[in-house]
Amino acid sequence: MEVIATRPKSLRDVPFTYCPGCTHGIAHRLIAESIDEHGLINKMAGVAPVGCSVFAYKFFNFDMAEAAHGRAPAVATGIKRARPDMHVFTYQGDGDLAAIGTAEIVHAANRGEHISVFFVNNAIYGMTGGQMAPTTLPDMKTTTSPYGRKVDDIGYPIRVCELLDTLVAPYYIERVSLLSGPDIIKAKKAVSKAIQYNKEGRGFTFIEFVSTCPTNWGIEPVKALVWAKENMLPFYKPGVFRDKGAPE
Amino acid sequence: MSKVLMKGNEAVAKAAINAGCRLYFAYPITPQSELIEYMAKMMPTVGGTFLQAESEVAAINMVYGAAGAGKRVMTSSSSPGISLKAEGMSYLAGAQLPCVIINVQRGGPGLGDIQPAQGDYFQATKGGGHGDYRLIVLAPSSVQEFADMASEAFDLADKYRNPVMILADGMLGQMMEPVDFKPAKTDQEIEAMGHQHESWCIHPNQDGDLKHHHEINSLEIDPVVLEKHVTKLYEKYAQIEANETRHELYNINDDNEILVVAFGTASRVVRSAVDELNAEGKNIGLFRPITVWPYPYEELAKCIGPRVKQVYVFELNTGQMVEDVKIAVNGKVPVNFWGRVGGMVFTPEQIKEKLQACF
Numbered sequence: 001m002e003v004i005a006t007r008p009k010s011l012r013d014v015p016f017t018y019c020p021g022c023t024h025g026i027a028h029r030l031i032a033e034s035i036d037e038h039g040l041i042n043k044m045a046g047v048a049p050v051g052c053s054v055f056a057y058k059f060f061n062f063d064m065a066e067a068a069h070g071r072a073p074a075v076a077t078g079i080k081r082a083r084p085d086m087h088v089f090t091y092q093g094d095g096d097l098a099a100i101g102t103a104e105i106v107h108a109a110n111r112g113e114h115i116s117v118f119f120v121n122n123a124i125y126g127m128t129g130g131q132m133a134p135t136t137l138p139d140m141k142t143t144t145s146p147y148g149r150k151v152d153d154i155g156y157p158i159r160v161c162e163l164l165d166t167l168v169a170p171y172y173i174e175r176v177s178l179l180s181g182p183d184i185i186k187a188k189k190a191v192s193k194a195i196q197y198n199k200e201g202r203g204f205t206f207i208e209f210v211s212t213c214p215t216n217w218g219i220e221p222v223k224a225l226v227w228a229k230e231n232m233l234p235f236y237k238p239g240v241f242r243d244k245g246a247p248e
Numbered sequence: 249m250s251k252v253l254m255k256g257n258e259a260v261a262k263a264a265i266n267a268g269c270r271l272y273f274a275y276p277i278t279p280q281s282e283l284i285e286y287m288a289k290m291m292p293t294v295g296g297t298f299l300q301a302e303s304e305v306a307a308i309n310m311v312y313g314a315a316g317a318g319k320r321v322m323t324s325s326s327s328p329g330i331s332l333k334a335e336g337m338s339y340l341a342g343a344q345l346p347c348v349i350i351n352v353q354r355g356g357p358g359l360g361d362i363q364p365a366q367g368d369y370f371q372a373t374k375g376g377g378h379g380d381y382r383l384i385v386l387a388p389s390s391v392q393e394f395a396d397m398a399s400e401a402f403d404l405a406d407k408y409r410n411p412v413m414i415l416a417d418g419m420l421g422q423m424m425e426p427v428d429f430k431p432a433k434t435d436q437e438i439e440a441m442g443h444q445h446e447s448w449c450i451h452p453n454q455d456g457d458l459k460h461h462h463e464i465n466s467l468e469i470d471p472v473v474l475e476k477h478v479t480k481l482y483e484k485y486a487q488i489e490a491n492e493t494r495h496e497l498y499n500i501n502d503d504n505e506i507l508v509v510a511f512g513t514a515s516r517v518v519r520s521a522v523d524e525l526n527a528e529g530k531n532i533g534l535f536r537p538i539t540v541w542p543y544p545y546e547e548l549a550k551c552i553g554p555r556v557k558q559v560y561v562f563e564l565n566t567g568q569m570v571e572d573v574k575i576a577v578n579g580k581v582p583v584n585f586w587g588r589v590g591g592m593v594f595t596p597e598q599i600k601e602k603l604q605a606c607f
Binding site for chain 2 (some may be wrong): 047075080
């Protein structure tokens with residue numbers, strides 16, 4: 001029998017801790033496949049965040065650091081500066097990256113730190129049980145915005161790609177969606193490009209995944225994909241914000 | 249080598265580079281700014297990394313990354329900045345990462361002021377960050393000792409895989425004194441040191457073994473596993489307590505009438521007063537803890553001679569070390585305290601007056 005699909009070498013053979021229907025697994029696989037394809041497994045180091053993907057340090061099959069909440073870009077900076085011969089990425093959720101870790105991500109991007117950042121945006125805090133995230137949509141109900149996110153009171157959700165795109169240094173910034181087969185194929189290309197730029201030492205690369213959280217949204221997985229397409233994508237428009245490596 | 253006249257902040261930075269520190273991350277704050285400025289100037293000349301972080305929080309987490317990658321790394325700050333680093337220090341201790349943190353203490357609480365103080369004794373020795381952990385804490389009392397402690401701190405950090413703090417103050421940071429520097433480690437020595445942590449640290453997987461997977465981590469979600477981890481840390485701390493206390497004895501003898509205890513800058517002032525009183529015919533001994541964690545309890549207890557009427561503690565705080573002294577003294581004689589705070593430094597005359605009142 002011919003094997004046509006198997007676990008990427010860059011993922012360890014351990015059970016994921018994600019809920020059924022969650023898109024974290026897809027994001028993990030795209031990153032792992034890309035690292036395999038670029039032949040970087042032996043020179044890769046990753047930094048896991050605090051949040052649903054807190055256990056990502058167990059899932060990837062190379063050296064990993066588990067960072068304090070929001071600090072992954074600083075930890076990745078330390079690793080990369082200490083081991084310039086290695087390739088470093090962070091994997092972060094929306095609370096980690098866009099709330100408590102806002103300073104760290106903005107300044108790592110502003111330094112043009114030679115790392116890749118993979119940002120999973122599902123508009124909610126998953127691990128702690130469905131609280132409002134900095135990316136929670138206006139009027140969206142969460143356990144800490146039980147009457148809906150009131151933008152007059154708590155402000156509008158943060159569009160991180162657009163924010164980072166105001167900086168000079170970043171090399172590559174793209175937002176992709178994990179909400180359908182074709183979208184995932186596009187996402188894979190973006191992830192692969194980020195890893196390629198990382199391999200080539202081009203600079204700071206950033207991929208945002210528009211994702212779902214069926215558990216904390218309280219919607220079945222397939223309906224969550226539909227809800228996200230209808231509600232998330234109009235606000236978080238996929239696209240390339242910056243690609244300094246693109247042919248002119 | 250001939251001595252060099254240098255500020256403490258610069259001397260300790262130079263000594264750290266000599267000790268093989270090639271990564272330094274920090275944020276400016278008075279009164280330690282000469283340290284970060286020296287590193288900014290000198291790190292590039294030795295092929296090292298200097299990075300001015302966006303905050304003390306980011307700086308300590310950069311230290312976490314570089315220490316996790318197995319390299320000698322340092323950060324420095326002053327009191328309010330150390331509070332910001334407290335989160336990272338807890339993670340560093342939990343993940344057992346070797347590194348050096350310098351605190352050039354200033355007046356507090358809050359923004360306080362920028363004058364010398366010793367108000368961070370509790371923070372340094374009893375925690376600071378959350379959870380059940382210890383830092384090894386060295387307290388210098390001269391610019392020479394401050395500089396010497398850089399290499400000692402790195403050696404201790406590497407030996408025990410634990411963060412080490414040098415607890416200085418604005419006086420030691422700003423004061424100039426002649427310093428004799430140890431020879432700088434060669435590139436070959438630094439390269440060799442760079443491999444010492446490869447059994448656990450983040451490094452390239454040279455042999456391509458697909459089972460290679462190191463985790464730099466302080467998370468253990470299973471309480472059974474976490475209890476084992478914290479117990480292992482506790483056993484390590486017990487070993488440090490047994491092996492690594494440092495102290496200095498000054499005029500300790502069986503005829504001491506008073507035993508004075510002081511650390512760091514305070515001990516310098518106290519020593520002048522003790523000298524003057526002893527010249528006048530009194531017999532006062534001075535015990536100076538050099539490690540304030542682990543605290544030299546047993547060594548201090550041994551110094552309470554048969555004629556000691558009381559132990560007098562002098563600090564530039566409201567008496568934070570007194571409880572450690574009381575543990576050592578264990579009720580044998582009364583323990584007295586006097587200190588100044590807010591960045592005010594006592595004079596030898598003031599100490600003399602306090603001690604004279606004891607006779």
